[in-house]
Structure formats: structure tokens, C-alpha cells
Amino acid sequence: MTPEDWLESARADAARRGLPDLRAALEGLARATGLLRAADWNDDASGAPESGPQAPAPAG
Amino acid sequence: MTVPVELPSLVDLARAIRAGETTSESATQRCLAVIRDRDPSINAFIRVLDDTALDTARTADRELRSGRDRGLLHGIPISIKDIFDMSGLPTTAASHVRREHVASGDATVVARLRDAGAVLVGKTNLHEFALGTTNEESAYGPVHHPLDASRSPGGSSGGSAASVLAGMAYASIGTDTGGSIRIPAAACGLVGLKPRFRDVPTHGVVPLSASLDHVGPLCATVADAAAIFRTIADAPELDGLPAPGLVRGLRLGVPRRYFFDLLDDDVAHAFETTCRRLTDAGVILEDVVVPHASAIAAIYLQVALTEAAAFHARTLESRPDDYTPTVRVRLEAGRYVLAEDYLRALRGRDVLRAEVAAALDSRDGLLLPSLAVPATPLGAATVRVGTVDEPVRNVTLRLTQLFNLTGHPAITVPCGVTSGGLPIGAQLVGSATAALLHVAAALEAHIRGGRPASVPLA
Numbered sequence: 001m002t003p004e005d006w007l008e009s010a011r012a013d014a015a016r017r018g019l020p021d022l023r024a025a026l027e028g029l030a031r032a033t034g035l036l037r038a039a040d041w042n043d044d045a046s047g048a049p050e051s052g053p054q055a056p057a058p059a060g
Numbered sequence: 061m062t063v064p065v066e067l068p069s070l071v072d073l074a075r076a077i078r079a080g081e082t083t084s085e086s087a088t089q090r091c092l093a094v095i096r097d098r099d100p101s102i103n104a105f106i107r108v109l110d111d112t113a114l115d116t117a118r119t120a121d122r123e124l125r126s127g128r129d130r131g132l133l134h135g136i137p138i139s140i141k142d143i144f145d146m147s148g149l150p151t152t153a154a155s156h157v158r159r160e161h162v163a164s165g166d167a168t169v170v171a172r173l174r175d176a177g178a179v180l181v182g183k184t185n186l187h188e189f190a191l192g193t194t195n196e197e198s199a200y201g202p203v204h205h206p207l208d209a210s211r212s213p214g215g216s217s218g219g220s221a222a223s224v225l226a227g228m229a230y231a232s233i234g235t236d237t238g239g240s241i242r243i244p245a246a247a248c249g250l251v252g253l254k255p256r257f258r259d260v261p262t263h264g265v266v267p268l269s270a271s272l273d274h275v276g277p278l279c280a281t282v283a284d285a286a287a288i289f290r291t292i293a294d295a296p297e298l299d300g301l302p303a304p305g306l307v308r309g310l311r312l313g314v315p316r317r318y319f320f321d322l323l324d325d326d327v328a329h330a331f332e333t334t335c336r337r338l339t340d341a342g343v344i345l346e347d348v349v350v351p352h353a354s355a356i357a358a359i360y361l362q363v364a365l366t367e368a369a370a371f372h373a374r375t376l377e378s379r380p381d382d383y384t385p386t387v388r389v390r391l392e393a394g395r396y397v398l399a400e401d402y403l404r405a406l407r408g409r410d411v412l413r414a415e416v417a418a419a420l421d422s423r424d425g426l427l428l429p430s431l432a433v434p435a436t437p438l439g440a441a442t443v444r445v446g447t448v449d450e451p452v453r454n455v456t457l458r459l460t461q462l463f464n465l466t467g468h469p470a471i472t473v474p475c476g477v478t479s480g481g482l483p484i485g486a487q488l489v490g491s492a493t494a495a496l497l498h499v500a501a502a503l504e505a506h507i508r509g510g511r512p513a514s515v516p517l518a
Contacts, residue, residue: 032358
């Protein structure tokens with residue numbers, strides 16, 4: 001699901017639930033989602049080399 | 061703007077009580093008198109504990125006279141954010157959702173304060189469920205800044221900050237999930253400490269976002285913060301109080317990129333003046349970079365809202381109208397985050413944690429402003445920064461939320477005032493809380509620029 005598809009679906013669900021005030025918050029989340037999906041720390045299932053930093057293993 | 065009260069240090073009060081110059085009862089009565097006089101207009105408290113506070117103070121005086129000394133907090137009037145459980149009392153979290161709640165026990169931090177002989181004067185107002193930075197959305201009404209009633213004291217621990225600034229308590233205990241101790245402390249000219257993640261237990265605290273929540277003090281001085289941290293932390297590793305010391309040769313990283321892109325002119329000026337004072341004193345300031353800083357807000361949003369939504373899902377369904385509208389909307393938005401996006405945010409958080417650790421490597425700390433703008437007007441949705449209007453929530457979280465994501469300890473210390481007399485704070489970040497407190501104590505006088513632990517008159 002692309003961020004655009006997600007936003008459309010979320011908006012429709014919020015409208016169905018009678019929460020039109022959610023619209024601006026969902027648009028903000030969609031922008032954040034798009035940014036995170038484009039980030040260089042994400043894995044690529046094709047095995048393509050990472051272009052950015054590897055997320056370090058959690059401590060402990 | 062009203063005339064601010066002095067901000068006496070709790071460490072000084074502790075010494076005065078032991079020297080016989082005053083008593084806990086007298087100090088507590090003074091705080092309660094200020095609450096009666098000023099709180100109708102400030103609204104810092106949800107519940108005042110007049111009778112039990114005076115009983116505790118009298119007991120403290122008796123114990124100290126008889127030679128039983130429980131430490132620096134013994135007999136000190138302290139307020140506590142109404143998000144901590146106190147046995148037999150409601151923990152409202154400033155929400156009608158918790159109207160019927162009564163705590164069955166004390167939060168760990170409350171129990172430790174009681175064991176230390178602290179006098180708990182009351183439970184303070186907050187942004188509903190700590191989900192906001194202005195304290196405007198509260199079932200008990202907004203908190204007003206003690207220096208300017210038309211402005212917010214910051215939040216979410218706004219009642220805590222206002223109570224200390226107004227002289228209603230010598231310190232307060234707050235929580236910080238994105239800046240909720242440091243933002244109001246900076247806006248009110250206080251010291252505010254967010255310890256390292258998990259240094260202070262959150263048992264008995266209403267959660268906002270469990271992986272971001274921190275507990276810490278708002279108070280007058282770094283030594284006061286250390287005295288409280290030593291009492292409430294699991295293993296404070298802090299022998300004695302940190303004190304002013306040699307600063308020549310201390311190395312601080314200054315992360316300008318991203319963090320300085322959106323600063324009020326007066327904040328920028330006060331911060332640069334602070335930097336000059338520090339370099340004049342021999343502190344070495346070096347530019348550092350957090351390479352993925354532009355992703356901070358996006359990562360924070362996904363983590364914070366998702367975790368908060370998980371906690372609130374049941375009551376969002378069963379009693380949605382008991383939330384204030386804005387807080388309800390934020391929580392509902394978190395219910396739409398996909399699991400894959402939450403996991404991407406967690407990966408990004410690991411990247412940021414490594415980048416902050418690298419910036420701290422071989423340095424004594426990081427230095428940056430605490431709050432990009434001075435106390436914001438109540439009711440404002442946006443605030444002007446330079447030539448742009450920014451949402452208040454985004455701009456107030458901008459300089460603090462990173463260290464909730466990474467868990468690094470951070471402390472704000474007053475560093476100046478705006479041309480209108482509103483406080484400005486500088487933020488120090490470290491690797492371990494005890495070491496950070498030592499660095500902050502050494503630098504405190506230089507950061508303040510010779511100001512005492514009180515807000516100068518405008």
C-alpha cells in the first residue's frame with residue numbers, strides 16, 4: 001500500500017466513523033510515512049546494496 | 061507582566077532548615093499561601109494537599125530536631141504532576157476519562173519521595189494525558205504562565221513548571237515523552253532534567269508512549285535536580301551533589317544543522333551569547349552533525365502516536381467524548397499507522413541513536429537551545445519564527461524529541477531572556493545522567509551569565 005493509497009483509505013474510514021477532524025492529522029502522518037519509506041536505512045528484499053547506514057543492532 | 065518571585069533553591073532551604081533559620085512547616089505554609097493567593101489565576105494545581113502537606117512538614121521538623129535526617133529532600137515542599145499515582149487519590153492525567161479513578165498505591169517515584177521525607181503539596185495540571193506542549197487541553201482548564209497570563213507555561217508538565225516559578229513549591233516532578241519537562245522548564249526559566257531512559261522508574265505513571273516516557277524534576281538549580289535525581293533514580297551513581305568546577309577544556313558538540321534552522325531571533329541571540337561566554341571561559345565548542353536529523357519528527361510521530369493509541373484504544377471506543385477534541389484526534393490518528401511503518405520508524409530510531417552517540421564520542425556533551433521559541437500565546441495554533449508561521453506543536457518539540465527517541469539524558473538551564481522578559485533555555489545532552497549533571501553544574505553559572513536562580517525582571 002503506497003502512502004497515497006493509505007491516506008485515501010484512512011480518510012474514507014475516518015469519514016465513515018464520523019471523525020472528519022482527523023483529516024489534517026492523517027495528512028501529516030502520510031507525509032511522515034512517505035519520508036520514512038524513502039529513508040536510506042530501509043531493507044531491500046531484492047538484495048540491492050544498501051545506499052545508506054545500516055541500522056545498528058539494538059543494545060543489550 | 062507581573063513581578064516574578066525569587067526562585068530559592070531546595071538545597072539552600074535544606075541547609076536553612078538544618079541551621080535552624082526556618083522550618084519545613086514555615087516553608088510549606090508559605091507555599092500553600094502562594095497557592096491560595098495566585099493559583100486561582102494560574103491554575104497550576106488540580107488538587108492541593110493542604111492538610112497532609114502540613115502534617116508531613118511538622119513530622120519532618122520533629123524528626124530533624126530529634127536527629128533523624130532523611131536527606132536533602134526531608135521537609136522540602138514539592139509538587140507532582142497529576143499523572144503519578146498517589147495512594148487513595150485520583151490520578152486524573154487532566155482527563156475526564158479518568159474521572160472515577162482512585163490509585164490503589166503509590167508510584168515508585170512517589171514512594172521514594174515520601175521515604176525521603178518530601179512534603180507533597182499537591183498534584184499539578186498538565187496537558188491531557190501529557191499529549192501536548194501547551195497545557196491548553198486539560199479537563200481542568202489551561203495553565204497560565206506566571207509571568208504573563210496570556211501565555212502558556214509550556215507543557216505537558218506546565219502546572220509543574222508554573223508551580224515552581226510562582227513559588228508554590230520548591231521543585232516539581234514531571235514526565236517527558238517529547239520534551240514535556242524541558243519545554244515548560246525552559247519557558248519558565250527553570251532547570252529541567254530528563255534523565256537517561258530507564259534511570260527513573262515509570263511504575264505508577266500513566267503512560268503516553270512507553271518507549272519514550274521519562275520521569276524527572278523541574279527546579280531552580282542543577283544541584284536541586286541532582287538532589288531529586290539521587291532520590292528517585294534506581295541507581296543514580298551520584299555521590300554527593302555536583303558543584304561548580306573547572307570548565308576550561310570541556311568539549312561540547314553544537315549540532316547546528318537542522319536544529320538552528322528554525323529559531324526565534326531572541327532565542328538565537330541568547331544562545332550565541334551563551335556560546336561566547338562558554339568559549340571565553342575556555343570551553344571548546346565544536347560543530348557536530350546528526351546526519352538524519354531531518355527524519356526526527358517523522359520517526360517521533362510514528363512511534364509516539366502508535367504507542368499512545370495502543371494504550372487508549374479501549375477508551376477511545378467506549379468514551380470518546382471524555383477526551384478533549386484535539387487530544388482525541390491525535391490519539392485516533394495513531395490507530396491508522398501500519399505495523400510496517402512503525403517498524404521503519406524503530407529502525408530509524410536506531411540510526412539516530414547511533415548518530416547521537418557518535419556526536420558525543422570523546423566529548424563532554426552536546427549543547428543546543430532547549431526551546432526554539434519563547435512561551436507561546438494561549439490559543440495560538442501557529443507561531444511566527446522569522447518569516448514563517450509554524451504549528452506550535454511542531455516548533456516546540458523540535459529541539460527536544462530527538463533525545464526521547466535516543467534515550468540520552470538532557471537538561472535545560474536558563475540562559476537569558478527575550479526583549480520582553482520571557483525566559484530562554486540552553487540544553488545540555490550527555491551519555492550518562494550523573495556525568496551530565498556534573499558537566500551542567502560546572503557550566504551552570506556560565507550558561508546563566510551570572511544570573512541567580514531567579515527570573516530577572518523585564
